[in-house]
Amino acid sequence: MEGECRASRARSWGLPAGGAGGDSPAGDAPLPGSISSSALLQAEVLDLDEDEDDLEVFSKDASLMDMNSFSPLMPTSPLSMINQVKFEDESDLKDLFITVDEPESHVTTIETFITYRIITKTSRGEFDSSEFEVRRRYQDFLWLKEKLEEAHPTLIIPPLPEKFIVKGMVERFNDDFIETRRKALHKFLNRIADHPTLTFNEDFKIFLTAQAWEFSSHKKQGPGLLSRMGQSVRAVALSMRGVKSRPEEFMEMNNFIEIFSQKINLIDKISQRIYKEEREYLDEMKEYGPIHILWSASEEDLADNLKSVASCIDKCCKATEKRMSGFSEALLPVVHEYVLYSEILMAVMKRRDQIQAELDSKVEALTSKKADTDLLTEEIGKLEDKVECANNALKADWERWKQNMQNDIKSAFTNMAEENILYYEQCLATWESFLTSQTDLHLEEASEDKL
Numbered sequence: 001m002e003g004e005c006r007a008s009r010a011r012s013w014g015l016p017a018g019g020a021g022g023d024s025p026a027g028d029a030p031l032p033g034s035i036s037s038s039a040l041l042q043a044e045v046l047d048l049d050e051d052e053d054d055l056e057v058f059s060k061d062a063s064l065m066d067m068n069s070f071s072p073l074m075p076t077s078p079l080s081m082i083n084q085v086k087f088e089d090e091s092d093l094k095d096l097f098i099t100v101d102e103p104e105s106h107v108t109t110i111e112t113f114i115t116y117r118i119i120t121k122t123s124r125g126e127f128d129s130s131e132f133e134v135r136r137r138y139q140d141f142l143w144l145k146e147k148l149e150e151a152h153p154t155l156i157i158p159p160l161p162e163k164f165i166v167k168g169m170v171e172r173f174n175d176d177f178i179e180t181r182r183k184a185l186h187k188f189l190n191r192i193a194d195h196p197t198l199t200f201n202e203d204f205k206i207f208l209t210a211q212a213w214e215f216s217s218h219k220k221q222g223p224g225l226l227s228r229m230g231q232s233v234r235a236v237a238l239s240m241r242g243v244k245s246r247p248e249e250f251m252e253m254n255n256f257i258e259i260f261s262q263k264i265n266l267i268d269k270i271s272q273r274i275y276k277e278e279r280e281y282l283d284e285m286k287e288y289g290p291i292h293i294l295w296s297a298s299e300e301d302l303a304d305n306l307k308s309v310a311s312c313i314d315k316c317c318k319a320t321e322k323r324m325s326g327f328s329e330a331l332l333p334v335v336h337e338y339v340l341y342s343e344i345l346m347a348v349m350k351r352r353d354q355i356q357a358e359l360d361s362k363v364e365a366l367t368s369k370k371a372d373t374d375l376l377t378e379e380i381g382k383l384e385d386k387v388e389c390a391n392n393a394l395k396a397d398w399e400r401w402k403q404n405m406q407n408d409i410k411s412a413f414t415n416m417a418e419e420n421i422l423y424y425e426q427c428l429a430t431w432e433s434f435l436t437s438q439t440d441l442h443l444e445e446a447s448e449d450k451l
Contacts, residue, residue: 096193097121098208100186103178104135113137116182118189120208132209138163140207141185143219147203148192153351154394155198156401158191159340160184183333196400197393244360246353247391253398254349261342268335275327282320289313308434315430323423327416334412338405345401348394355390359383 102117115135122130141160148157161184189208192198206218246254289310296306362380366373 094194095123096199098186098189098193100182100189103182106137113139114178114181116185118208126205127209129209134208134211134215136207136215138181138185140215140219141188144203144207145188148198148201149347149351151201151203152197152393153355154348154390154397155195156341156344156348156397157198158188158195159337159344160188162340180333184337187337197397246356249395250349250352250391253394257342257345257349261339261346264335264338264342268339271332271335275324275332278320278324278327282317282324285313285320286317289317305438308437312430312434316427319423319426319430323419326419330419331412331416334408338409341401341405352390352394355383356387359387 097120099119100116101119103114104117106113106115115137118132118134118136120132120134138160142163145157145160148155161181192201192204198204206215210218292306292310292313296303296310299306359380362383366377366380
């Protein structure tokens with residue numbers, strides 16, 4: 001990495017490259033993909049009233065759904081792989097297809113766990129075959145996520161589903177839990193595959209291709225326990241120290257993350273509550289049909305009408321089940337995924353700050369001449385490069401993440417709205433048909449009375 005993001009040595013030590021101003025290698029001009037001003041920050045976040053009883057989630061002015069409210073352009077540094085990829089052309093260049101399916105239970109004397117089949121199809125030259133099939137367990141996915149975070153600390157790594165808890169599910173190995181996790185793991189791998197940088201990570205390639213024994217051996221090659229503990233202690237020390245002056249664009253980014261986290265968590269909570277109430281409504285409605293059938297047995301004159309009502313209720317129950325299925329499969333997972341994303345974004349910002357804090361501490365030591373000047377100068381140069389690269393990577397990935405987030409949330413709520421319209425049209429047509437049949441029946445009876 002040395003030299004890739006080397007900043008000019010003409011800067012003063014009090015203004016480290018990429019630390020105080022987030023400068024690009026091209027100069028001091030603002031990056032095309034830079035964050036908008038604080039004044040626009042509130043408008044970009046989901047406009048949700050803090051009162052949970054208010055379900056009017058989006059205001060007419062909320063620009064989170066406005067696809068023109070952000071710039072898809074990336075920073076122009078020729079040194080970053082991220083900046084060499086045209087994101088709008090990704091679908092045309094897709095050359096890696098991954099499927100996660102066929103969960104399989106394994107019972108040993110020590111533990112019980114589930115593995116998932118992963119099928120990979122690719123046309124990339126760095127793969128020695130065009131198709132691979134492996135099995136991985138949840139712990140293997142955790143390992144991959146940790147390796148990606150280690151290699152790319154300021155890139156936004158997609159979230160994994162929680163280890164044990166999925167809302168509304170208690171049993172760890174029931175079919176619903178396994179299927180929910182399978183879908184989440186499938187999305188996790190495909191989000192990595194679609195990322196312009198993560199997709200070329202060597203650990204990702206090994207995860208997709210290595211057989212069990214080879215993969216197990218590769219996992220053991222990581223840093224030892226003492227090394228990991230040392231890194232953790234160092235990270236904690238730097239996080240406690242904090243940064244003296246976070247660049248303004250990262251301050252705005254951090255503010256956005258905090259507000260977004262509050263709003264998306266509230267939407268997630270409200271969505272879960274709506275689903276729960278809809279489930280209770282459906283369970284009650286299912287009881288009405290059989291009641292009307294029993295009622296018809298004791299009311300000879302009303303028997304046909306009561307049976308027709310029971311039939312209408314049954315049709316509405318089926319329509320409600322279909323709508324709830326779409327709600328639980330299309331909306332709830334998307335909202336909850338971005339709840340997890342909000343936690344990941346906070347962690348990414350923390351790692352960026354740790355890198356800058358390390359640079360700040362070296363600059364401070366050089367200023368006070370507490371250590372070997374030549375050695376510190378060399379270390380500061382390397383850290384300036386590291387901060388520069390970290391900042392550029394985060395800024396580029398941030399714009400990409402915002403674009404994906406807006407697309408995903410807009411699509412989820414649009415699909416839900418369309419499902420609701422279809423549902424109410426079906427129920428309305430069902431009852432209108434019943435009323436029409438009753439009107440025709442009354443007209444026939446009136447005609448017979450006149451005769």
